[in-house]
Amino acid sequence: MQQIARSVARTFNNLPRPHRVMLGSLTVLTLAVAVWRPYVYHPNSVPLVKVIEPEKLESRSLLPEASEPIDQTTPEEDESLNLPQDELDDKTTGADGIHEYVVSTGDTLSSVLNQYGIDMSDISLLAQSDKELRNLKIGQQISWTLNADGELQQMVWEMSRRETRTYDRSGNGFKMSSETQQGDWVNSVLKGTVGGSFVASARSAGLTSNEVSSVIKAMQWQMDFRKLKKGDEFSVLMSREMLNGKREQSQLVGVRIRSGGKDYYAIRAEDGKFYDKSGSGLAKGFMRFPTVKQFRISSNFNPRRVNPVTGRVAPHKGVDFAMPQGTPVLAVGDGEVVTATRSGAAGYYIAIRHGRSYTTRYMHLKKLLVKPGQKVKRGERIALSGNTGRSTGPHLHYEVWINQQAVNPLTARLPRSEGLMGDDRRSYLAQVKEVVPQLRFD
Numbered sequence: 001m002q003q004i005a006r007s008v009a010r011t012f013n014n015l016p017r018p019h020r021v022m023l024g025s026l027t028v029l030t031l032a033v034a035v036w037r038p039y040v041y042h043p044n045s046v047p048l049v050k051v052i053e054p055e056k057l058e059s060r061s062l063l064p065e066a067s068e069p070i071d072q073t074t075p076e077e078d079e080s081l082n083l084p085q086d087e088l089d090d091k092t093t094g095a096d097g098i099h100e101y102v103v104s105t106g107d108t109l110s111s112v113l114n115q116y117g118i119d120m121s122d123i124s125l126l127a128q129s130d131k132e133l134r135n136l137k138i139g140q141q142i143s144w145t146l147n148a149d150g151e152l153q154q155m156v157w158e159m160s161r162r163e164t165r166t167y168d169r170s171g172n173g174f175k176m177s178s179e180t181q182q183g184d185w186v187n188s189v190l191k192g193t194v195g196g197s198f199v200a201s202a203r204s205a206g207l208t209s210n211e212v213s214s215v216i217k218a219m220q221w222q223m224d225f226r227k228l229k230k231g232d233e234f235s236v237l238m239s240r241e242m243l244n245g246k247r248e249q250s251q252l253v254g255v256r257i258r259s260g261g262k263d264y265y266a267i268r269a270e271d272g273k274f275y276d277k278s279g280s281g282l283a284k285g286f287m288r289f290p291t292v293k294q295f296r297i298s299s300n301f302n303p304r305r306v307n308p309v310t311g312r313v314a315p316h317k318g319v320d321f322a323m324p325q326g327t328p329v330l331a332v333g334d335g336e337v338v339t340a341t342r343s344g345a346a347g348y349y350i351a352i353r354h355g356r357s358y359t360t361r362y363m364h365l366k367k368l369l370v371k372p373g374q375k376v377k378r379g380e381r382i383a384l385s386g387n388t389g390r391s392t393g394p395h396l397h398y399e400v401w402i403n404q405q406a407v408n409p410l411t412a413r414l415p416r417s418e419g420l421m422g423d424d425r426r427s428y429l430a431q432v433k434e435v436v437p438q439l440r441f442d
């Protein structure tokens with residue numbers, strides 16, 4: 001060893017000066033690295049966070065009731081999760097020994113309670129007492145107290161302003177009790193005049209967007225809101241549940257719209273549906289077939305039909321009924337004629353809009369009996385069947401569209417006929433008597 005050292009020293013001394021400097025500094029550097037390395041990889045010098053993290057994750061995944069993570073949230077809510085552990089502790093323990101916690105992104109019952117040292121077996125007993133505890137939502141508050149032994153004594157879950165659930169230790173588990181606060185239902189009449197769009201005017205009259213939608217839905221069989229004119233008036237009776245000065249939910253009771261000097265009403269019955277002033281159903285229901293009698297189907301609805309000649313997909317968007325020319329064609333439901341014209345392949349054809357989402361189309365007609373813009377009633381004659389346009393024989397091609405999508409007219413869910421009878425009708429008419437006078441414009 002000494003010999004090696006001496007020969008190294010001799011060789012070193014024989015080197016020219018620049019080489020000696022270079023070799024010397026390399027040696028110093030090597031030694032520095034050698035001393036530094038063991039420090040870096042020494043287990044005791046690993047930052048504390050790295051030791052804690054895997055354990056925490058492990059305990060989470062072992063939980064029996066580990067629920068799905070809670071929905072995404074705003075960045076501010078995320079921050080609380082990144083706070084160091086001790087900072088959370090300071091925030092959650094009140095002077096009276098009540099721990100409080102606001103649910104944040106990714107929290108589960110067990111991840112929250114476990115990080116405050118609550119026993120896993122208690123957490124699982126708690127979860128057994130109420131399965132809904134799996135669905136903690138961001139922003140809800142949970143608070144708990146411990147007994148003298150440091151065990152969980154009681155937990156309170158504030159689900160919403162309306163409902164609070166309490167879990168008390170009892171026997172070998174926890175007993176859940178629930179308290180719901182009923183708000184006051186307050187009726188408000190909101191009225192206005194159509195300026196730009198109905199939606200904008202209704203919003204500025206104080207309706208929420210949900211309330212506006214419920215008005216449009218209730219009225220859809222009577223009017224097309226896009227056709228309301230400047231100066232048309234509306235009056236809406238909403239029942240709103242107020243709790244601690246805040247609106248919890250609301251329900252449309254009745255609406256009146258005056259358009260072109262005519263009044264239209266939709267009033268809610270006990271079944272939750274809307275009827276006109278006389279109790280007739282507003283969605284009058286559709287007939288399954290656009291003719292008095294049912295004719296043979298010569299071609300079915302087929303969205304993937306392949307043209308045998310071209311080989312291309314040429315969907316058959318309706319049903320063909322073979323029928324003699326001149327057969328009366330009927331509107332299947334109340335609506336408004338949007339098209340009544342002659343057009344290439346379809347020949348003479350008619351399209352009718354029913355409410356907001358339904359359209360029906362009738363093609364290859366011989367004679368049109370209605371005009372665009374005309375209102376038609378269910379069962380009304382609109383045309384005589386024919387063989388016009390691209391048609392290989394006398395037939396009626398009939399289509400039903402729901403929300404801009406062609407559906408099978410023979411199987412589609414169509415509005416059913418509704419109307420109130422007997423006691424239902426009597427109590428409805430009593431309701432009408434109360435509601436209608438409130439729907440004023442002045």
Ligand SMILES: [Zn+2]
Nearest residue numbers: 318319320397
């Ligand atoms: Zn067809």
